[in-house]
Amino acid sequence: MASVVAALAASELPIRLNARADMGSPPGLSTHLSWRTGDEALTGRTWMQAQQRAVDHAIVVSIDGLRPDAIKRWAGMLDQMGQEGVRAVFAETLARSLTLPSHASMLTGVGTKRHGMRFNSHRPGRGQVQFPTILRVARAARLHAAAFVGKRKLNHLVHRDGTRFTVGGPFCTQVNRYLLPYLSRPRRGVTFVHYADPDGAGHRDGWMTSGYERAVKRVDRCLSQVIEAVSAPGRERTLFLVTSDHGGHDRTHGSARTEDVRIPWIVWARGTLPLEIHRPVHTTDTAPTILRALGLPLPHDVEGQMVPEAVLKRLPRQLVSTLRPL
Ligand SMILES: [Zn+2]
Numbered sequence: 001m002a003s004v005v006a007a008l009a010a011s012e013l014p015i016r017l018n019a020r021a022d023m024g025s026p027p028g029l030s031t032h033l034s035w036r037t038g039d040e041a042l043t044g045r046t047w048m049q050a051q052q053r054a055v056d057h058a059i060v061v062s063i064d065g066l067r068p069d070a071i072k073r074w075a076g077m078l079d080q081m082g083q084e085g086v087r088a089v090f091a092e093t094l095a096r097s098l099t100l101p102s103h104a105s106m107l108t109g110v111g112t113k114r115h116g117m118r119f120n121s122h123r124p125g126r127g128q129v130q131f132p133t134i135l136r137v138a139r140a141a142r143l144h145a146a147a148f149v150g151k152r153k154l155n156h157l158v159h160r161d162g163t164r165f166t167v168g169g170p171f172c173t174q175v176n177r178y179l180l181p182y183l184s185r186p187r188r189g190v191t192f193v194h195y196a197d198p199d200g201a202g203h204r205d206g207w208m209t210s211g212y213e214r215a216v217k218r219v220d221r222c223l224s225q226v227i228e229a230v231s232a233p234g235r236e237r238t239l240f241l242v243t244s245d246h247g248g249h250d251r252t253h254g255s256a257r258t259e260d261v262r263i264p265w266i267v268w269a270r271g272t273l274p275l276e277i278h279r280p281v282h283t284t285d286t287a288p289t290i291l292r293a294l295g296l297p298l299p300h301d302v303e304g305q306m307v308p309e310a311v312l313k314r315l316p317r318q319l320v321s322t323l324r325p326l
Contacts, residue, residue, distance in 0.1 A: 042132050042140060046300040053295025054311050055239040055269065056188045059226070060290060062106065063219050064099060064150065065199030067207060067247040068264040074213050075220040077227070078242060078266065085268030086310045088281035093263050095256035097246035099199070100153050102283060106245065107133040107157055107192065109287030109304035122153035129156060132299055134190050134290045135163045141296055144189030148179040150196030170196050172222035183229040190290065193226065195219045199248070207248040207259070239293050242266045243286060267310040275309055
């Protein structure tokens with residue numbers, strides 16, 4: 001994994017990279033992005049070699065404020081995905097369990113010090129995340145990248161590089177109004193989905209209350225609609241990673257206590273072989289896992305670790321066997 005050669009994925013891509021790490025940055029990537037953005041976060045960086053891709057489309061679903069212990073009780077669809085897929089039992093987010101810093105770590109694979117998202121509100125003028133997100137790397141490879149979210153402040157995680165950014169609203173049904181039509185066409189790339197409902201109910205009524213229960217049931221129905229939207233034949237090479245930015249207790253979160261930092265982490269594709277992971281998985285492991293599944297290069301200085309069980313060992317044979325060599 002410590003390879004010093006950076007290469008951007010498969011031969012049908014318009015750019016191929018072959019740069020030595022000591023040259024600083026992969027020329028194809030930097031060229032492509034410098035005319036687009038001139039962004040140092042991508043260009044002044046070394047990359048680990050791209051590998052074969054396992055899937056065409058990765059959909060990362062973050063359910064804001066969803067505690068894993070709510071899934072068995074109230075989220076039948078997600079519980080089923082966890083039974084059928086790869087599920088990390090002890091997944092955690094940052095000790096400072098807040099929405100914007102946590103999502104920044106989820107989508108970049110580095111901690112707060114590196115990505116620079118220390119605040120937790122929409123602050124126009126404060127700029128974008130300082131470390132490449134999975135959306136940004138996908139765009140650099142000229143794949144589709146889109147974010148459909150419930151909160152405007154997540155705009156800090158999306159660059160103006162052709163990534164679609166849509167704020168649906170505080171309810172997942174509002175997000176799905178935009179997301180489902182987008183998914184009606186096959187996509188190659190990354191889609192980030194953010195549902196805010198459980199967090200809103202947790203602050204209003206308290207975590208694990210009846211109001212929170214209703215919100216969890218609602219997002220479970222929204223998730224079912226998303227699965228349905230990509231269930232047509234030919235869409236099998238779609239991977240879901242369902243997780244959360246933090247949990248909560250009473251009517252709050254943000255601390256390092258277990259109820260706040262424990263998060264769901266479920267990887268599912270049609271036909272995945274089930275597996276429970278009992279070693280700790282951190283939210284910074286999400287980005288490298290997704291990049292690896294899509295056969296995209298990893299930033300050399302990423303802090304999270306790819307979870308190999310999720311993308312190499314448990315995917316159904318028919319997905320893996322259709323891989324084309326680089
Ligand atoms: Zn909150």
